[in-house]
Amino acid sequence: EDQVTQSPEALRLQEGESSSLNCSYTVSGLRGLFWYRQDPGKGPEFLFTLYSAGEEKEKERLKATLTKKESFLHITAPKPEDSATYLCAVQAPGNQFYFGTGTSLTVIP
């Protein structure tokens, strides 16, 4: 069964304290792995797409990496405005998408 697991469920960081979020997946024939950010009461906002193991992408303080079994979202020197829930999703063959339950990040000033 295709599955996406994110850890930790919640993470509290001091401003400037770097950390990583994990997304592990069991999908046959991965077509893409996506990271989104979701603020309370809003729809998810696209961050990155990764297609193959070894690929990395960066945007401001965020860097996403992909291996054959998991992806990491590295947050460097976070700021309070980075507080949000971060969602991971995978695309399986047949245009099926599976989302994890997310990591709720709180950055304390």
Place this chain on the structure above:
Amino acid sequence: DAGITQSPRHKVTETGTPVTLRCHQTENHRYMYWYRQDPGHGLRLIHYSYGVKDTDKGEVSDGYSVSRSKTEDFLLTLESATSSQTSVYFCAISESTGTDEQFFGPGTRLTVL
């Protein structure tokens, strides 16, 4: 922001009544999706469309139907709403093959009493 609107934004209804949610896009994107989001489950795909009148089922399609008669509109219908369909519903769009990123609408909060 991608031009996606959802209506209504909030709805309270009773068990057994039909409900239709609307997603409207101004981006002329080919793919449109309906998801539901529930605590502990994350986002789950209900149905998606890959063109006018072309739709397919997602992970949790039972109890839901969809229609797409125009590129810009994708309707989600609950023929007879149940309390288990209380959720937040999100519409999303993507440009071509679906390996593109998805852009999400603001969501519709549906409560079935």
